Amino acid sequence: SKKGPKTWPLVGAAIEQLLNYDRMHDWLVQYLSESKTVVVPMPFTTYTYIADPANVEHVLKTNFANYPKGEVYHSYMEVLLGDGIFNVDGELWRKQRKTASFEFASKNLKDFSTVVFREYSLKLSAILSQASFDHKEVDMQELLMRMTLDSICKVGFGVEIGTLAPDLPENHFARAFDTANIIVTLRFIDPLWRIKKFLNVGSEALLDQSIKVINDFTYSVIHRRKAEIEEAQRTAKDYKVKHDILTRFIELGQNLEEQSTTDKSLRDIVLNFVIAGRDTTATTLSWAIYMIMTHDHVADRLYLELTTFEQERAKEEQVSLIHVNADDPESFTERTTQYAKLMTYESLGRLHYLHAVITETLRLYPAVPQDPKGILKDDVFPDGTRVKAGGMVTYVPYSMGRMEYNWGSDAAAFKPERWLKDGVFQNVSPFKFTAFQAGPRLCLGKDSAYLQMKMALAILCRFFEFALVPKHPVKYRMMTILSMEHGLKLNVTKRL
Ligand code: HEM
Secondary structure, three states: OOOOOOOOOEOOOOHHHHHHHHHHHHHHHHHHOOOOOOEEEEOOOOEEEEHHHHHHHHHHOOOOOOOOOOOHHHHHHHHHHOOOOOOHHHHHHHHHHHHHHHHHHHHHHHHHHHHHHHHHHHHHHHHHHHHHHOOOOOOOOOOHHHHHHHHHHHHHHHOOOOOOOOOOOOHHHHHHHHHHHHHHHHHHOOOOOOEEEEEEEEOHHHHHHHHHHHHHHEEEEHHHHHHHHHHHHHHHHOOOOOOHHHHHHHHHHHOOOOOOOOHHHHHHHHHHHHHHHHHHHHHHHHHHHHHHOOOOOHHHHHHHHHHHHHHHHHHHHHOOOOOOOOHHHHHHHHHHHHHHHHHHHHOOOHHHHHHHHHHHHHHHOOOOEEEEEEEOOOOOOOOOOEEEOOOOEEHHHHHHHOOOHHHHHOOOOOOOOHHHHOEEEEEOOOOOOOOOOOOOOOOHHHHHHHHHHHHHHHHHHHHHHEEOOOOOOOOEEEOOOOOEOOOOOEEEEOOO
């Protein structure tokens, strides 16, 4: 009885969905604005898309146990994610969630990530400074992907992979990781993948090679780190404590009475963090920069917040701001470094407008634009929709952020101000703003992601202005993460 696309016997709505594949998120916006729930029958299953916060709360929280990731997702993603937190349900998930939540809340990790995010934001700033000097255009999305990959490898494994070095080098692990990510995503729309895998041909053969590169790299880091820890414990010499997630999990494993953590489970843990944290953060930053540069009043208000912050913090720390000489790149580097040091975990909390800009970006361009769940048993949603076991239900952050019934008549407009009351950021229900999911599986890296995004954006928007390369097309690519299909090609100018 719900409104939705035209359906046909046997093929359901597959024809219309395929015809609209490249603009699928906007295709759904159209239907979900007419009806808060849209049922789309497909050849072997039925997809139910939801945009009503009450239904979303039912799926993500109230009847959480009925809507797992499910077997299909697990079997498609296992080759890359193994039994890591992202890819499991039930007890296996609960245990990892508990340990990882504890780790994420630790001061150790917060302090370490602040240092890492600061360092890599400055590396990005140095590359932009050079590009502006050389009048060279940059692909901002590509640079941001390098920045977040380097950061997550440092925070995750304690390893410097250096893809953000000034000459932008190739890196085997990074390339293999990208390839594997794209191919496992393709499996969701390629009915022949199991045959290709069996015959070890085409994309599946490439996936196999990429996984070998990823595993070799990851296991070598794990073995090296384990050896370092054992050596330090054996000789009881001053052991330089490392703060990365891998080291913490190795140490935790040693302390457990039961079987200690295996190398395979350590591999799964770190790779799950890489996949969870890297593309999501980089694409959000790309869309945020695009939004800022196309909304002058936002750029101005943000710049004012960032420069006021700079003055206030310098006063608090009793430092005088370094004078930048336009002809001396060194002085520019010194000033950006000084600015970065004024940003701490606590002081970043004051940047309410910046926080609102990022959140408003995620409302309209959520990094995970739709998120499907399996259905274990027949159920009825709060709005009366009946769903059947074996089908799929998908909450749709991309549509939810654009619905007037959720956000009012200006839902389509980019207005960071909607998040502020008297200049202070106000949260809304996570069942309405779903960019980080909600309920027991809410994103674990949310705070860490904001920390990195605020650090990077503050430096970028304080010290640079951006302009789109003329005629560069900005549109999303249809995949699990809302990245920009052609990247974000920009000309950069310094702001002294
Ligand atoms: C803008 C940045 C980010 C966005 C929009 C985002 C969004 C999400 C979403 C939608 C999910 C649920 C996916 C699912 O259905 O399982 C999720 C889960 C998760 N995220 Fe994030 N994420 C971001 C950054 C990060 C970062 C930086 C990390 C860690 C370093 C991280 C760690 C995780 C983990 C571990 C989970 C799995 C939680 C669980 O299943 O219990 N995320 N995130």
